Amino acid sequence: MSSPLIEVVDVHKVYKTGDVEVQALCGVSLAVEPGEFVAIMGASGSGKSTLMNVLGCLDRPTAGRYVLAGREVSHMSKEELAEVRNQVLGFVFQNFNLLTRTSALENVELPLIYRGVRSKDRVRRATAALERVGLAGRFEHTPSQLSGGQQQRVAIARALVGDPKVILADEPTGNLDSKTSRDVMALFQELGQTGMTVVLVTHEADVAEYASRVVVVRDGLIRSDKKQVQRSASEIDLEARSGGML
DSSP: OOOOSSEEEEEEEEEEEEEEEEEHHHHHHEEETTEEEEEEETTTSHHHHHHHHHHSSSSSSSSEEEETTTTTTOOOHHHHHHHHHHHHHHETTTTOOOOTSSSSHHHHHHHOOOOOOOOOHHHHHHHHHHHHHHHHTTOOOOOGOOOOOOHHHHHHHHHHTOOOOEEEEEETTTTOOOHHHHHHHHHHHHHHTTOOOOOOOESOOHTTTTEEEEEETTEEEEEEEOOOOOOOHHHHHHHHHHHSOO
């Protein structure tokens, strides 16, 4: 059996505001195998976003261990964490986080610029990533010339272009309408079926349906962690269009 790609062990996270301490994570343990599609669910204030920040090396745990792709990252320096993020992780955010006056192609190239990849290779890889998410012919469009769903596809292409081991998506459908949300989730499901590891934070049960495993966080603890029969994107879409009568 392969080692987990992601492993957090008894992770705590405490935030201090003046003399007040807020316990955001209270001893979380979680392992994610290569190729899994995991949805992390929870209400606002449950700790799910804090957990995502720890998994994304955007925040360090106060206590506990985090091993990512075989490397202990819990106590790395900011510079080391930045390198891990660039080499191992791809991020997709609710607000897309695209440069507004920059073309889709140039937005996707950004992670490769930070890696020092030469221009010719950047263009080739960014082009392939945009084609992979269905945006052939939109390379020169700026975000203002793209729909919300297309902007999120650009963001997904940007996450993919560095060939990460894990895609971390934080409420990726939060700013999208229902039909566009289903299209974007179908794309995540396709990525999962090609062997990509996807960890997605959401508070919506219908979004979690696309995943093969659902982890529920409440009060800084994992309250349930269940594998589920993964429904196909086409089945979910058909049910939605028929008004849930199937």
